[in-house]
Amino acid sequence: MIRGFxxxxxxxxxxxxxxxxxxxxxxxxAANPAIAAYVGPRTGSPILDAMAGGLIGGPIGADFTLNDRxxxxxxxxxxxxxxxxxxxxxxxxxxxxxxxxxTAGPPYQxxxxxxxxxxxxxYSGQATHTAKGTACRNPDGSxxxxx
Numbered sequence: 001m002i003r004g005f006x007x008x009x010x011x012x013x014x015x016x017x018x019x020x021x022x023x024x025x026x027x028x029x030a031a032n033p034a035i036a037a038y039v040g041p042r043t044g045s046p047i048l049d050a051m052a053g054g055l056i057g058g059p060i061g062a063d064f065t066l067n068d069r070x071x072x073x074x075x076x077x078x079x080x081x082x083x084x085x086x087x088x089x090x091x092x093x094x095x096x097x098x099x100x101x102x103t104a105g106p107p108y109q110x111x112x113x114x115x116x117x118x119x120x121x122x123y124s125g126q127a128t129h130t131a132k133g134t135a136c137r138n139p140d141g142s143x144x145x146x147x
Contacts, residue, residue, distance in 0.1 A: 055120040055131040068093040079104040080143050099123050
């Protein structure tokens with residue numbers, strides 16, 4: 001009986017020591033060259049800036065305000081990092097009326113990196129703009145679009 005309690009105690013102690021949390025490391029320019037190389041508008045979030053503008057950094061997001069860019073990049077990150085394949089992540093601009101949705105495909109491996117294809121759909125007034133791309137996950141938890 002005592003050996004059973006000792007075994008349970010060891011398991012509990014190991015859980016505390018191993019840090020079973022789900023927090024991700026913060027991205028930094030030192031850890032991720034994509035952040036250091038990115039020269040576009042900064043969002044104030046290293047993990048979003050690591051996406052180097054994502055799909056909305058191209059022509060589809062040319063007229064975005066910083067708040068629109070941040071909302072769209074947050075949706076891209078959420079779609080890539082947390083959302084099941086084919087499920088839409090929506091976003092809404094704060095003042096511009098722009099809004100959109102991001103959909104990520106199934107994850108796959110390229111070497112040791114996890115990658116996903118994804119698409120952005122942006123609604124601007126009566127117009128709809130679409131962009132598609134691929135991003136791969138870095139060891140620091142950020143995602144880098146492939147060019």
